[in-house]
Amino acid sequence: MRPFHLEQLRTFVAVCEAGSLAAGAPRVFLSQSAVSEQLRKLEQHAGQALLVRSKAGVAPTAAGLRLLAHARQLLAMSEAAWRDLQGAALEGTLRLGVTDYFRPAELAGLLARTQARHPGVQLQVTVRKSGEIEAGYAQGEFDVGLTMRLPTAAGPAAGRRPGGTPLRREPLLWMGAVPPLGAAPPAAGAPLRLLALPDTCSLHRFAVALLQRRRVPFTMALQASGVAGLQSALAAGLGVACLNASALCDGVQVLPAAWKLPVLPQARFLVLPPRDGESGFVQQARQRLVADFA
Secondary structure, eight states: OOOOOHHHHHHHHHHHHHSSHHHHGGGGTOOHHHHHHHHHHHHHHHTSOOEEEETTEEEEOHHHHHHHHHHHHHHHHHHHHHHHHTTOOOOEEEEEEEETTSSTTTHHHHHHHHHHHOTTEEEEEEEEOHHHHHHHHHTTSOSEEEEEEOOBTTBSSOOSSOOOEEEEEEEEEEEEEOTTTOOOOOOTTOOEEEEESOTTSHHHHHHHHHHHHTTOOEEEEEEOSSHHHHHHHHHTTSOBEEEEGGGOOTTEEEOOGGGOOOOOOEEEEEEOOOOTTOOHHHHHHHHHHHHHHO
16 A cells, blocks of 8 residues: 655645645745645656646646545544644634535535534534625624635626635536426527525625626526525526535536536635634634635
């Protein structure tokens, strides 16, 4: 057996999350050439390509996505082992606010694993829309906030709100029901039946603005209160929706090119930046949540 090197895996994760070698290098305190060499050795060790390189940056291959999941777990376990040996167990109550769109099928499992790794932490979790998470965090309602940011019409920057620690990027996708409930593209001139969360949701506003800019006729067929309701409506064939990749679920497919819908960008998920006067417990908990949730 030839085990993977943790430092190479750490570099691989940093590059995947940053989207390019140049952006990933500062995260692991290496030069871009050193990062490139580590990735070359990692791919050689894996025996297959792990990244697709383009002018826009890099993206993991199918094999790269599988390794990425393993790498995150291995790095989190390595950190947990070190902290355990140092006697640095976390203890306290953590109020966590999470956007409804963050890995909806996996969130419960992520929380369970985090709780198992840190049994001294009492998690109090609230799942809401990103805007509500950010507002609640600003008012001190949460100790840690996890939000989604979208590009704006003015450019790729996801708004001018305070930044934070990047967790992951996901492509936005047009989704609809799989056959036989899946419908054909609307007839010429017929409106698209759009499904979304209420208009207080940033992704609702983004999708509507994009369709209006591209002059795609649509009607708001249904507004769900949460992502789970939206997924159910999609699977039932009630219309189409713009969602992040991890929201793809049973009974729902990515709509093919024949629908001729606008090309979509990526969404960013991040942990909101620390507040002044934050306790050492919250600072450590944030760092560990980033490792657990990345």
